[in-house]
Amino acid sequence: MEKVRRALNDSPAMRWAVLVLVGFVLSVNYYFYDAFSTLKDLLLKEFNFTNTDYGLFVSFYSIPNTFLLMAVIGGAILDRFGIRRTGFMFVFFMAFGALLTAYGASDYYSAGGPGYGLMASFLPNYSPELKMMLLGRFFFGLGAETSIVVVSKILVKWFKGKNLALAFGLKVGFGRLGTFAALQVSPVVAGGGPNLTTAVWLAAILVLSGLLAFMVYMLLDAKLDKQVALTTPTAAPEKFSFKDLGVILSNRPFIYIVLLCVTFYSAVFPFVSYAPDFFADKFGFTDVQSGRVTSLLPIGTAFFTPLFGFIIDRYGKSATAMILGSLIVLGVHLTFAYTMVSPYIPVIFLGIAFSLVPAAMWPSMVKLVKDSRIGTAYGIMYSVQNLGLWGIPLLAGIILDKTNPGNPLVADYTMTILMFAGLGLVGLLFSLLLKFEDKKKAFGIELPLNKK
Numbered sequence: 001m002e003k004v005r006r007a008l009n010d011s012p013a014m015r016w017a018v019l020v021l022v023g024f025v026l027s028v029n030y031y032f033y034d035a036f037s038t039l040k041d042l043l044l045k046e047f048n049f050t051n052t053d054y055g056l057f058v059s060f061y062s063i064p065n066t067f068l069l070m071a072v073i074g075g076a077i078l079d080r081f082g083i084r085r086t087g088f089m090f091v092f093f094m095a096f097g098a099l100l101t102a103y104g105a106s107d108y109y110s111a112g113g114p115g116y117g118l119m120a121s122f123l124p125n126y127s128p129e130l131k132m133m134l135l136g137r138f139f140f141g142l143g144a145e146t147s148i149v150v151v152s153k154i155l156v157k158w159f160k161g162k163n164l165a166l167a168f169g170l171k172v173g174f175g176r177l178g179t180f181a182a183l184q185v186s187p188v189v190a191g192g193g194p195n196l197t198t199a200v201w202l203a204a205i206l207v208l209s210g211l212l213a214f215m216v217y218m219l220l221d222a223k224l225d226k227q228v229a230l231t232t233p234t235a236a237p238e239k240f241s242f243k244d245l246g247v248i249l250s251n252r253p254f255i256y257i258v259l260l261c262v263t264f265y266s267a268v269f270p271f272v273s274y275a276p277d278f279f280a281d282k283f284g285f286t287d288v289q290s291g292r293v294t295s296l297l298p299i300g301t302a303f304f305t306p307l308f309g310f311i312i313d314r315y316g317k318s319a320t321a322m323i324l325g326s327l328i329v330l331g332v333h334l335t336f337a338y339t340m341v342s343p344y345i346p347v348i349f350l351g352i353a354f355s356l357v358p359a360a361m362w363p364s365m366v367k368l369v370k371d372s373r374i375g376t377a378y379g380i381m382y383s384v385q386n387l388g389l390w391g392i393p394l395l396a397g398i399i400l401d402k403t404n405p406g407n408p409l410v411a412d413y414t415m416t417i418l419m420f421a422g423l424g425l426v427g428l429l430f431s432l433l434l435k436f437e438d439k440k441k442a443f444g445i446e447l448p449l450n451k452k
């Protein structure tokens with residue numbers, strides 16, 4: 001038998017090719033996730049959505065992952081059944097959900113297409129269009145979050161000990177490019193209303209092309225597994241057991257990272273969905289100016305996250321990077337709440353924090369959890385994070401309504417922004433606890449990720 005000396009993941013060119021393939025899957029995921037934020041007003045006009053309907057549509061993404069624990073279950077399925085089967089299933093759900101959403105927004109459906117009658121037969125306060133789109137968003141969220149877990153496990157498989165933090169940084173960068181493209185392309189395609197459906201279909205078809213890209217990746221994954229099986233005796237996949245869950249959940253630094261994950265992302269993602277309105281109301285910006293300053297965030301982080309990942313691979317200091325990032329988030333929100341400093345400056349700092357924490361947080365997991373349980377660990381992180389992504393935008397809306405009785409045209413955002421600052425402060429506390437715990441028990445979180 002021919003002995004395989006170099007496996008596919010020993011070739012840097014193959015590793016980067018894999019990163020581009022799975023990065024594309026992530027880009028289309030983020031594109032679809034964010035494509036609707038610039039279409040909000042058009043959805044309100046075209047389908048008579050209220051602001052609450054829109055909020056419901058956005059938060060439906062998180063329902064399967066938070067309340068049905070789908071990301072945890074998906075992560076456990078991933079550890080049990082492997083990357084190819086699990087990845088295909090969840091990327092398929094993501095594409096199915098995207099197509100269902102586009103169908104719900106289509107003229108064909110509105111004219112009484114299949115399913116319209118059924119959707120019109122219950123909950124008459126919600127339109128059949130909204131109900132079909134909610135169902136689509138539900139399946140999209142169910143598939144999208146676990147597919148991010150699958151991509152994370154793919155990166156650990158190909159890059160562990162070989163620029164893993166850089167690979168994670170680039171992974172986040174691909175996601176941010178998807179967000180940036182959505183913010184730029186979606187409103188242009190929609191053309192102010194007449195092509196709204198085309199903009200939604202374009203987003204759905206992009207997600208479908210992500211499924212094709214994943215199928216190409218499956219061929220490479222199968223080849224790598226065959227090569228590894230020739231050189232290393234393969235162990236049978238470990239069965240999922242609740243004992244493993246207990247082991248992961250009793251790991252203190254893991255818990256601190258999960259808690260930082262939910263507080264940090266809750267202080268950033270939901271803020272971003274209110275940011276254009278906040279800039280317009282506090283600084284008198286036009287829609288175009290608000291959009292421009294907001295889109296600095298995804299484009300800046302697309303470059304900075306890989307750069308910080310590159311540094312962390314070589315020099316470590318992940319816990320310190322998380323502390324610094326959390327401190328910056330706190331400072332940025334306090335600046336927004338209490339000063340009139342040009343928003344361009346705090347947004348640039350927010351971009352630095354939004355690059356530092358993800359670049360350090362996601363790859364740190366390999367120091368705490370064994371590879372065969374990494375899917376479960378990321379699944380837990382995403383499920384808990386989704387609780388924040390579901391609840392905090394709703395809480396922000398409630399605070400905004402309560403502090404602005406009578407729904408004035410220009411809202412005072414001070415209390416809402418202070419709520420985000422509070423999340424930043426709690427995140428800072430968890431990042432300090434993480435560093436303290438690492439110092440006490442030497443988990444190696446501060447050490448470089450590249451093997452010497």
Ligand SMILES: N[C@@H](Cc1c[nH]cn1)C(=O)NCC(=O)O
Nearest residue numbers: 029030033172175265358382385
């Ligand atoms: N769980 C995702 C949420 C998301 C945002 N856009 C599409 N999905 C997430 O937070 N990923 C980590 C990140 O840093 O983007």
